[in-house]
Structures are given as C-alpha cells and as structure tokens.
Amino acid sequence: MKTSINGISVNYRDEGRGIPVILIHAFPMNQAMWDDQVLALAPICRIITMDLRGFGASDIPLGPYWMALMASDVRGLMARLGIERAILVGLSMGGYVAMSFYRNFSQAVSGLVLADTRAAADSAEGRERRFASAGKAERDGVESIVEEMVQVLLSQPTINTRRDVVTRVRAIALENQGEGLAAAQRGMADRPDSTEMLAGADCPALVIVGADDRLSPPEEARSWQERMPNSRLAIIPGAGHLSNIEQPDHFNRLIADFISMLQS
Numbered sequence: 248m249k250t251s252i253n254g255i256s257v258n259y260r261d262e263g264r265g266i267p268v269i270l271i272h273a274f275p276m277n278q279a280m281w282d283d284q285v286l287a288l289a290p291i292c293r294i295i296t297m298d299l300r301g302f303g304a305s306d307i308p309l310g311p312y313w314m315a316l317m318a319s320d321v322r323g324l325m326a327r328l329g330i331e332r333a334i335l336v337g338l339s340m341g342g343y344v345a346m347s348f349y350r351n352f353s354q355a356v357s358g359l360v361l362a363d364t365r366a367a368a369d370s371a372e373g374r375e376r377r378f379a380s381a382g383k384a385e386r387d388g389v390e391s392i393v394e395e396m397v398q399v400l401l402s403q404p405t406i407n408t409r410r411d412v413v414t415r416v417r418a419i420a421l422e423n424q425g426e427g428l429a430a431a432q433r434g435m436a437d438r439p440d441s442t443e444m445l446a447g448a449d450c451p452a453l454v455i456v457g458a459d460d461r462l463s464p465p466e467e468a469r470s471w472q473e474r475m476p477n478s479r480l481a482i483i484p485g486a487g488h489l490s491n492i493e494q495p496d497h498f499n500r501l502i503a504d505f506i507s508m509l510q511s
C-alpha cells in the first residue's frame with residue numbers, strides 16, 4: 248500500500264491485529280526482508296513494515312537521509328495509521344532509525360528491539376568508506392556494491408551452503424536504486440553516537456545479534472546492551488548480520504516472547 252508522508256510516497260504493509268509492532272529494515276534491503284516475520288507474527292500482533300525513503304517502492308527524494316528524517320517518516324506513518332505507541336524492531340540501519348526515533352519520540356515507544364546494530368557513530372575511516380560506497384552506487388548503480396555487501400551481510404556457512412538465502416538477499420538488494428542507497432549511506436555517516444542515550448533509556452528492550460555477525464559483532468552489542476537498564480541480550484547461533492533472514496524461526500520466537508512479556 249502507498250501513502251504520502253512528509254511530502255513523499257511511502258510503500259508499507261499493515262497486517263494482523265493487536266499490539267502494534269513496526270519492523271524497520273536494514274541497508275541495502277527493503278521491507279521484503281521482513282516477509283518471514285510478517286507471516287509468523289501477524290497472527291499475534293499488528294505488524295507494520297515500510298520501505299524507508301529511497302528504498303523499494305517508496306520515493307527516492309534528494310538526500311542525505313538522516314536517521315532523524317527516516318524516524319520522522321516512521322512517526323508520520325504511525326500517525327496516518329492511528330497508532331499512538333508501538334514496539335519498534337530495527338535491524339542494523341533500521342536500528343539506527345529506531346534509536347533516533349527513541350531519542351525524539353520516546354513516549355511513542357512501548358518496547359525497543361535492536362537487532363544486529365551499533366550504538367556507536369562511525370569512525371573517520373568508516374565515514375570515508377561510506378562516502379566512497381555512496382559515490383560508487385550513484386555512479387555505477389546498485390549492482391556495483393551488492394556483491395561485496397552480500398559477502399559481509401551473511402555468515403560464511405550461509406554463503407557456502409544456502410544458495411536460496413544468498414539469492415534472496417541479492418534479489419532484495421537489487422530492487423533498490425543507487426541514488427537511494429547513496430543518500431542513506433550519507434545519512435548513516437552523520438548519525439550521532441547513541442551509547443549514552445541508550446544507557447538512559449528505560450523502556451523494555453531486547454538486543455539481538457547473530458553469533459557470526461561481522462558488521463556488528465556480539466561482543467560490541469553486549470558492551471552497550473549491558474548499560475541499558477531494562478534490556479536483555481539474545482545471541483542467535485548460525486546467523487550473521489541478517490539474523491532475521493538466516494534464522495527466521497529463532498528470530499520470530501524472540502519477538503513473540505518479547506511481545507508476550509510486554510502484554511503480561
């Protein structure tokens with residue numbers, strides 16, 4: 248479905264009934280990365296996914312797409328759907344957006360799930376790498392960065408033995424356009440450090456990380472999760488960075504348990 252938010256057309260899904268849960272996707276993916284979650288969780292909650300600006304079938308306005316801007320798109324979609332409070336589930340870039348949302352609209356968050364993401368800002372080298380990748384995506388198109396990304400998004404055993412998963416991740420990434428990816432990279436490069444903000448966040452939180460996540464490793468996740476007062480850490484074996492795609496059953500169970508904990 249499409250709706251207009253902050254002056255752009257946004258593509259989204261709204262399935263099921265009950266407590267609202269909003270899933271915010273990673274880079275360079277789109278809302279299709281949540282298909283397994285929508286299927287499994289719609290019977291127990293109201294589940295909303297969206298293509299963030301610049302991704303999937305949403306508009307691709309000029310960037311950079313700062314995390315606060317994407318968070319305000321999420322807030323706009325909530326308002327459009329008549330949702331006052333929701334559980335936010337953000338994976339990687341989606342986690343950065345969820346952190347920004349919490350920073351700006353904490354009253355609208357009933358629970359926070361941060362998966363395969365990082366609280367720290369980018370290092371100077373990380374920012375340079377992003378700017379280079381943004382330029383490449385803009386100049387040579389999405390194809391020019393996808394292969395390299397797939398190699399780090401998934402765990403090595405998945406890359407070696409699960410062709411269906413590799414094909415699916417590649418196909419989702421290729422649905423995006425270079426301009427949108429570039430604008431998101433530049434926005435991510437500008438994101439603030441959220442470590443202290445999260446240490447002061449008292450909403451119920453679940454931090455999930457794939458045991459083989461090379462982009463946001465478990466030890467790093469533990470270092471900021473331990474400082475969040477009302478949080479717990481779950482490590483998913485057999486998963487890299489896209490833990491919801493590599494181990495959907497485990498990921499879905501964690502979300503379902505978190506929802507039922509919030510309802511009890």
Ligand code: MLT
Binds near residue numbers: 274275338341462
């Ligand atoms: C993602 O999966 O969203 C990206 O790895 C985030 C990033 O580039 O920091």
